[in-house]
Amino acid sequence: MTDPEYLTVGELARRVGVTVRTIQYYDQQGLLSPSAKGPQNQRLYTEENVQDLYRILTLKYVGLSLSEIKSDAGFFRDSSTFHALADEKMDGIEEDFQRLFKRLTTMRALLEASNEPGAVDWKGMAETIENGQDDSQFFWRLTCINESGLTEANEEDKALRGQSVSKWHELIADTIRLMTAGEPYDSPGNRDLARRYLELDQSQQTLSADQNFILMENIAPHGHGHGHHGHHGHGDDGSFDELRQSVCDHLDAVVAAYQKDMGDSSS
Structure with a gap:
């Protein structure tokens, strides 16, 4: 030995x-x-x-x-226990993620409202903050609105909305990770992204990826207007909008590669 x-x-x-x-x-x-x-x-x-x-x-x-x-030195030694820990921590991070982005939405609304000459409308500012605490003004526009434009009306719809929010968060996080890794659009990881996006789009009857990754207009208007996917401007919106656009562009590309591959394989 x-x-x-x-x-x-x-x-x-x-x-x-x-x-x-x-x-x-x-x-x-x-x-x-x-x-x-x-x-x-x-x-x-x-x-x-x-x-x-x-x-x-x-x-x-x-x-x-x-x-x-x-x-707990001897506890997290196998994949199952670590997986359970990571899953628990992910839930906490997602809650923090939602709170932070809701706060960012409100801050951007305050920034927009203060971009006017004259004295500050403190009552209006306070009302903006109060409105920002309403769950219906959630930062992510994810299955909050169906095709008829009506918000969810019952507990089942709210549960579906929550599931969709989680799935979209996971999809966006994985998209950012794979973008950073620089994998080809037809890599196994990117193919899985495309499949998950298409399943979400079909099952939830959601809007496009870009529309699912935007600020609620009544809370934080951009001042530049929103076009369809790939056509809205960045202007003064900052790095978040650049990230959003990069995510949407990447999803467009991987979905196109996935659909082309599926079309080629079926012909």
Whole structure:
């Protein structure tokens, strides 16, 4: 049996991409103990320590505190337990995501309302903020309006709306991730995006991707007007609209590639 290959603290830091101070801190907190000691009490680490450090960094990113990681050191070792943790944290992030974007919507409305000469209409500002707290003015326009223009009228419709919101959030998040990865439009991941988008579009009778990724007009009018997908301007709308446009363009492209491939395969 051969002896394990040891890494010094500096080698471990370079291998994983953290600072030596980070590893030393985790050591002090009892999270990452060296596997051996070398000459002059030098701390030495093995491949198992490398995986432990990756586990600590991942769980910390997911949202666990260092004390939680320490107390549950043996718990998140298999995919099923980590999957359950990630799913729980995703739910919390989505709630934060909705609150943040609702606040952004209200802030943009205040910005628009204050772009007038004269004294500030504080009552009007307060009413804008109050209106922004109404769930019916939710930032995402996702299955809130059906083709007849009527809002949902019963609990079943509201439940369907909630499911659709979650699916659209997941779709948009995955689209941004794959855009960043630079995969070809016909890659397996992008094909899955196209399939999910088309299923959402068909089952929910939603508007186009662009219309599902816009600010509610009565809360935060852009001042530039909205055309159909691919034709609205950016102007002063900032980086969010640029992201929205990039997402919509990417979905257009992957859907076109998917439909072309399906057409070719059926001919």
